[in-house]
Amino acid sequence: AHRKPLPAFDGRGVLSDGTEVPLYSNVGNGKAAQTAAEGKAEGVGLFRTEFAFLNREEEPSVEEQTVEYKAVFDAFPGRHVVVRTLDAGADKPLPFLTDASEPNPALGVRGYRTDWTSPGVLGRQLEAISAAASESTADVWVMAPMISTAPEAGDFARMLEEAGLRTHGVMIETPSAAVTARSILDEVDFVSLGTNDLTQYTMAADRLLGPLAELNNPWQPAVLRMIELTVQGARESQESTGRTKSVSVCGEAAADPALAVTLVGLGVNALSMNTRSLPAVAAVLKSVTLEEAQRVAAKVMAARSAEDAKEAARAELPILD
Numbered sequence: 030a031h032r033k034p035l036p037a038f039d040g041r042g043v044l045s046d047g048t049e050v051p052l053y054s055n056v057g058n059g060k061a062a063q064t065a066a067e068g069k070a071e072g073v074g075l076f077r078t079e080f081a082f083l084n085r086e087e088e089p090s091v092e093e094q095t096v097e098y099k100a101v102f103d104a105f106p107g108r109h110v111v112v113r114t115l116d117a118g119a120d121k122p123l124p125f126l127t128d129a130s131e132p133n134p135a136l137g138v139r140g141y142r143t144d145w146t147s148p149g150v151l152g153r154q155l156e157a158i159s160a161a162a163s164e165s166t167a168d169v170w171v172m173a174p175m176i177s178t179a180p181e182a183g184d185f186a187r188m189l190e191e192a193g194l195r196t197h198g199v200m201i202e203t204p205s206a207a208v209t210a211r212s213i214l215d216e217v218d219f220v221s222l223g224t225n226d227l228t229q230y231t232m233a234a235d236r237l238l239g240p241l242a243e244l245n246n247p248w249q250p251a252v253l254r255m256i257e258l259t260v261q262g263a264r265e266s267q268e269s270t271g272r273t274k275s276v277s278v279c280g281e282a283a284a285d286p287a288l289a290v291t292l293v294g295l296g297v298n299a300l301s302m303n304t305r306s307l308p309a310v311a312a313v314l315k316s317v318t319l320e321e322a323q324r325v326a327a328k329v330m331a332a333r334s335a336e337d338a339k340e341a342a343r344a345e346l347p348i349l350d
């Protein structure tokens with residue numbers, strides 16, 4: 030049977046009971062941001078800034094960086110844009126920042142950790158983000174990749190404050206961050222789950238290795254449990270601080286329609302994905318109430334394998350047949 034072609038995304042992620050689930054795009058440069066805006070993304074949930082640095086022998090100047098960042102902000106005037114600071118290392122090596130001879134690059138100096146070995150680069154990037162943000166109307170949020178502890182999140186938040194950047198966040202990509210999400214969220218305003226890395230680190234399976242694809246699957250019960258723990262931590266932090274703490278997902282998991290429903294059922298507030306996936310995710314979300322999504326999530330959480338988890342979700346979502 031052929032499925033009916035999906036209607037284009039109308040620019041509003043919403044469940045059938047009216048619950049809003051903003052749907053954002055993942056982008057790497059101004060051109061991708063324009064495509065995202067044409068695809069009616071509600072904003073940018075992940076701006077991978079390392080694209081501005083790739084294939085460079087040296088660090089780009091603050092002025093050059095400012096131009097790159099502004100191009101993305103200008104595609105979303107008045108909208109939400111989450112900038113991720115440089116995620117160099119492991120699958121994204123940079124000659125001026127990372128050490129190619131590390132024996133285990135995925136467990137090495139990558140992401141936020143490069144600030145310890147090359148101090149200054151992150152500070153200059155924040156200066157450029159701040160300059161670009163002040164020249165645009167986008168609502169700019171900034172987050173750090175590869176965070177493992179609450180003190181790291183606190184240090185990052187203070188760097189953002191010094192740079193005049195107001196909304197502070199970090200990515201949850203490691204099991205250590207997921208299980209300490211409450212203390213991390215006591216330090217910052219939001220978290221975004223990077224399920225690609227969270228899966229790799231939870232399952233101890235290199236995300237680049239084909240033979241490990243079965244482990245590298247966000248439907249794995251252990252990965253779903255990490256997501257659930259993160260949401261619980263956010264709720265606890267919200268109660269103790271009295272401040273709103275948002276949890277989004279910006280890994281590939283958000284683009285899988287059945288998983289998107291599950292994530293919303295677990296308590297995730299917003300989803301960010303490649304622009305092409307917006308129509309399919311919007312359509313499935315529109316077919317369920319929040320209560321139904323929670324029921325799907327409960328069934329999924331009772332599964333003992335990735336396959337059973339996916340099956341359990343699909344059985345509840347006839348729209349995906």
Ligand code: PEP
Nearest residue numbers: 223224225226279280281
């Ligand atoms: C992730 O790890 O899920 C993520 C969004 O970041 P990246 O894929 O760029 O590592």
Ligand code: MG
Nearest residue numbers: 202223225226
């Ligand atoms: Mg990542």
